Amino acid sequence: MKEDLIDSRETLPAHVPLAGVLGWPIAHSRSPLLHGHWLQRYDLPGHYIPLPVRPENLLEVLRGLTKMGFVGANVTIPHKETVLQIADIVTDRAALIGAANTLIFREDGKIHADNTDGYGFISNLTQNAPDWQATRGAAAVIGAGGAARAVVASLLESGVPELRITNRTKLRAEQIKAEFGAKVVVYDWAQAGNMLEGATTVVNATSMGMTGKLPLRIPLDALSPDALVTDLVYTPLMTDLLKEAQSRGCKVVDGLGMLLHQAVPGFERWFGRRPEVDEDLRQAVL
Template sequence: MSNTPKAAITGWPVTYSRSPLVHGHWLKKYGLEGEYGRRDVDPETAEDFYRNFKDSGLVGCNVTVPHKELAASVCAELDPAAEAMGAANTLWIDDSGKLCGANTDGIGFLGNLDQLAPGWDDNPGTAIVLGAGGAARAVIWSLLSRKFETVHIFNRTAKKAMEMAEKFGSSTIGHAWDDLGDYIGKADLLINTTSLGMRGKAPLEIDLGPLPESALVSDIVYVPMKTDLLKKAEARGNRTVDGLGMLLHQAVPAFERWFGMRPEVDEELRAMMIADLEKDG
């Protein structure tokens, strides 16, 4: 019986997940014993898998769509972020045998901006978040943790934006997508959390004309690395941050939890990931 700690990305499907590249790079870089792979978890058996995670042979796992909410619901303990979001992307068994969960998506978002746009939150004012899904939830949580005064949420289904705003309190306001033009001129920060603009998806069509030049623009999409939103923002003089770093930084606390060393998101890792993304065209 091997004592090598094993972790994996779990979800349905996980064939194309790049998480094994990230964790594999760190295991090799730091010379650690360990393995990180992929494990497809069929939605029909997912509850049983996570509820009995201690029988999986893994010391922990990442959780991706569509199981983040389910994973959180079967954990004995959740960190404050997972508790607030009702979703977990990182699981481990503690010393007493309990299944614990965390949500590091918000940490990943913040780590990316801290690294690539230092000082971005020196004067936290007004943020605009496009979308009202799981990624938006993580981004909103992280912005409020950095004391942003107001977060406006815009979604194609206005009701979803308003329901999400209600969960986060009076600093968040939900809107219909068509009202974006009335608010974009007030933004200090604009973040796309939708899949619009991703390769193979519909384009993100918004007018950046009224956006202040001082506003930072971020897109959590990283395929392509430079989305049309980021290209248009750069062309008019806005600072921009791509979405790759969110994927890399959200992996840091999970790796430390399972393998006992806090890894670094450095240029070598970014370059390796960019080269891999470019292979896919």
């Protein structure tokens, strides 16, 4: 996966690099804590700030940032799809997923868009479950939104033999099958528990189970104790899904690491150093 991550590595400008995260709203974002920790740890010049941008102002703001000393930005809800229409260069992965989360503002004025969510997802699993192998068996993905699409793309690229998916709106899951191919098998939401049978990787890629959101109500009776279970939700860190899976003997991985790892390629490009994801970073962001 790493070879087509952000690879436009022109020399960083002489001025202090500026980057940030674009969203509406944006006050909840932990990205400033994350990048700020790295800047301080490595004693690097640069600043990373939250950038609240209304959807109707996105194009104007992006063009302005490229003229103001910004070297790039992260993108979050609701702009992740829209930026693909604005960017001058879009990676194949971002185009396939249909969203971008990382932008580079090149010295020639062009905007380069990538999606590093899948990279972050796989890196989180390999760091926290070193024995995990995508090829061991089927993967079961709950959800069919933007995050789920990144997960699906990364799991298929990693070699899962079958990818099962379910979503409350079945049409969105069927669209993923149509775009990602024959290895994808769609399950009705009412039969979601059945898709866990024999699955060696189980992923919640919805917001269900998050603090303040609806609970995730999927029966885990068919879940094998040999499965790895991960939840993209990280508030709370140990969701009800992870708690129950752990009680059944499963290896579990929380979702915070995906947030941390997806930030690595952008930080490296903007500030000139590849940062490390470790426990100090986790605690700083928490």
